[in-house]
Amino acid sequence: MNTQLPHVVIVGGGISGLAAAWFLTQGPNGPRASVTVLEAADHFGGKLRTTEFGGLTVDVGAESMLATRPEAVNLCREVGLETVPAATTQAAIYSRGRMRAIPRGLLTGVPTDLRKLAASGIVSLPGLLRVPLDHVLPRTVLHADVSVGDYVTTRLGAEVTARLVEPMLGGVYAGRSENLSLQMTVPALYRAASQRRSALEAARSVLEDGKKTMGPRKGPIFVGLEGGVGRLPGALVTGLRERGAQVRTSAVVQQVRSRANRWDVVVGDGRGKYVTYTADAVLFATPAPVTASLLETANGSAADELRAIEYADVAVVTLGYPASEARLLHGSGFLVPPVEGRSVKGVTYSSSKWSWVSQGARSAAPDGLVILRASLGRAGDPITAQMSDTELARTAADDIHGLIGLPRRPALQHVQRWETGLPQYNVGHRTRVADTREWLLNTPGLAVCGAAYEGVGIAACIGSAQAAVSTVLQQLAERREWAHG
Numbered sequence: 401m402n403t404q405l406p407h408v409v410i411v412g413g414g415i416s417g418l419a420a421a422w423f424l425t426q427g428p429n430g431p432r433a434s435v436t437v438l439e440a441a442d443h444f445g446g447k448l449r450t451t452e453f454g455g456l457t458v459d460v461g462a463e464s465m466l467a468t469r470p471e472a473v474n475l476c477r478e479v480g481l482e483t484v485p486a487a488t489t490q491a492a493i494y495s496r497g498r499m500r501a502i503p504r505g506l507l508t509g510v511p512t513d514l515r516k517l518a519a520s521g522i523v524s525l526p527g528l529l530r531v532p533l534d535h536v537l538p539r540t541v542l543h544a545d546v547s548v549g550d551y552v553t554t555r556l557g558a559e560v561t562a563r564l565v566e567p568m569l570g571g572v573y574a575g576r577s578e579n580l581s582l583q584m585t586v587p588a589l590y591r592a593a594s595q596r597r598s599a600l601e602a603a604r605s606v607l608e609d610g611k612k613t614m615g616p617r618k619g620p621i622f623v624g625l626e627g628g629v630g631r632l633p634g635a636l637v638t639g640l641r642e643r644g645a646q647v648r649t650s651a652v653v654q655q656v657r658s659r660a661n662r663w664d665v666v667v668g669d670g671r672g673k674y675v676t677y678t679a680d681a682v683l684f685a686t687p688a689p690v691t692a693s694l695l696e697t698a699n700g701s702a703a704d705e706l707r708a709i710e711y712a713d714v715a716v717v718t719l720g721y722p723a724s725e726a727r728l729l730h731g732s733g734f735l736v737p738p739v740e741g742r743s744v745k746g747v748t749y750s751s752s753k754w755s756w757v758s759q760g761a762r763s764a765a766p767d768g769l770v771i772l773r774a775s776l777g778r779a780g781d782p783i784t785a786q787m788s789d790t791e792l793a794r795t796a797a798d799d800i801h802g803l804i805g806l807p808r809r810p811a812l813q814h815v816q817r818w819e820t821g822l823p824q825y826n827v828g829h830r831t832r833v834a835d836t837r838e839w840l841l842n843t844p845g846l847a848v849c850g851a852a853y854e855g856v857g858i859a860a861c862i863g864s865a866q867a868a869v870s871t872v873l874q875q876l877a878e879r880r881e882w883a884h885g
């Protein structure tokens with residue numbers, strides 16, 4: 401360990417913690433800190449994870465990365481991984497009894513082109529006729545935050561919320577539109593809606609502004625990695641070890657307490673053995689409930705804010721069917737609005753979406769496979785807690801059978817549960833995050849990053865790690881003990 405540098409302990413070795421370690425261990429003038437990453441599980445990566453399935457490796461957590469912002473693509477490049485575009489991104493929504501292609505011109509489900517919406521058939525005629533009322537209804541005053549569901553239902557009617565917005569939010573947040581914050585989940589719409597009466601016009605202005613500022617889009621919106629996005633943590637860990645960072649798994653952080661301007665981080669191995677690391681700064685990259693309990697002694701007010709963040713438990717069921725069934729798959733997959741009364745909320749046709757999966761699956765024994773991935777679980781829905789793995793797999797397969805006609809029983813199946821899978825950005829989340837950061841100013845040397853704050857996606861998590869690293873380095877520099885690169 402380099403004693404000339406401040407020692408920063410990072411709690412949590414998911415993408416946020418590993419990215420923070422990456423940014424700390426290399427600056428323009430060399431390493432900025434000596435770093436220890438402590439991960440409770442026996443593997444790194446958190447919600448980025450692969451498993452062996454039918455002879456190939458597939459993602460059972462996150463599977464794609466946003467390429468319209470730079471963080472994830474850049475980080476992959478830095479660790480020597482080449483991103484690949486999806487082979488198809490044309491998804492459908494199962495609505496009113498059949499699959500319907502998602503029309504262009506939606507902003508998180510909010511339509512901007514009524515002709516395309518009508519042609520899609522996702523919304524019924526009465527639902528469609530309700531939409532233009534948006535132009536004559538009195539302005540919706542957005543005093544503070546509002547839920548996406550309340551705003552969209554008021555402006556465009558309940559059917560647009562139920563059949564378009566709900567499945568889109570379900571896909572990203574595993575949340576419910578009546579709770580999720582407009583300010584956090586569709587911030588550009590929140591800003592535009594504060595200035596315009598019509599939601600349709602507000603959404604249209606957001607899409608047009610996006611086109612103007614970014615120009616004609618070059619390249620894909622989402623990218624993946626051959627072999628799975630779950631390879632990224634491994635590549636980061638290899639790079640971190642080469643840079644001299646200490647990276648430990650099976651290291652459950654139990655307590656963080658202050659001692660003479662520094663922090664003692666107490667770690668258990670789960671078998672009664674404890675080690676204490678002394679750090680100049682501690683960066684928490686753990687889910688909010690864990691961060692809350694670890695912050696309790698040092699900063700009870702920040703802990704209270706974090707404890708209030710709700711999480712959705714979700715599950716990913718990977719299913720393999722004989723390759724001959726590929727004829728039933730069109731596009732990249734589909735979303736299912738809760739109003740349709742199914743358990744799956746979305747299905748990705750992995751072997752259609754990713755060329756590397758299709759190549760691997762074709763050669764899977766005995767006659768090749770098609771691979772699908774079904775998502776189940778939503779905030780407040782006990783399905784994943786109540787069902788066994790076998791029941792979850794059967795439920796997913798039954799829904800897929802009912803919706804697209806694949807055989808009732810797949811050839812292969814795998815269930816991955818994600819407890820505290822996705823934080824819920826409920827109404828007021830932005831204020832809660834701002835308050836947490838404000839409270840943390842009382843305990844310089846403690847910072848937070850990760851999915852619980854300003855975005856759940858991989859790119860946003862990496863962005864939050866970058867921001868937390870800047871905060872920590874600035875605080876350390878203010879103590880004037882270290883000049884950093």
Ligand SMILES: Cc1cc2nc3c(=O)[nH]c(=O)nc-3n(C[C@H](O)[C@H](O)[C@H](O)COP(=O)(O)OP(=O)(O)OC[C@H]3O[C@@H](n4cnc5c(N)ncnc54)[C@H](O)[C@@H]3O)c2cc1C
Nearest residue numbers: 412414415416440446447462463464653850851856857858
């Ligand atoms: C099923 C699913 C699919 C998703 N799909 C996508 C997608 O396709 N694209 C996308 O961009 N995003 C996706 N996301 C979101 C994204 O994957 C996550 O938000 C992101 O990976 C979270 O990273 P993180 O590092 O902040 O947290 P986590 O991944 O939760 O990592 C936190 C780490 O802290 C560790 N930890 C917990 N307690 C302790 C402790 N006491 N001591 C030490 N370590 C501890 C945990 O073991 C874990 O490894 C998906 C999420 C889920 C659940």
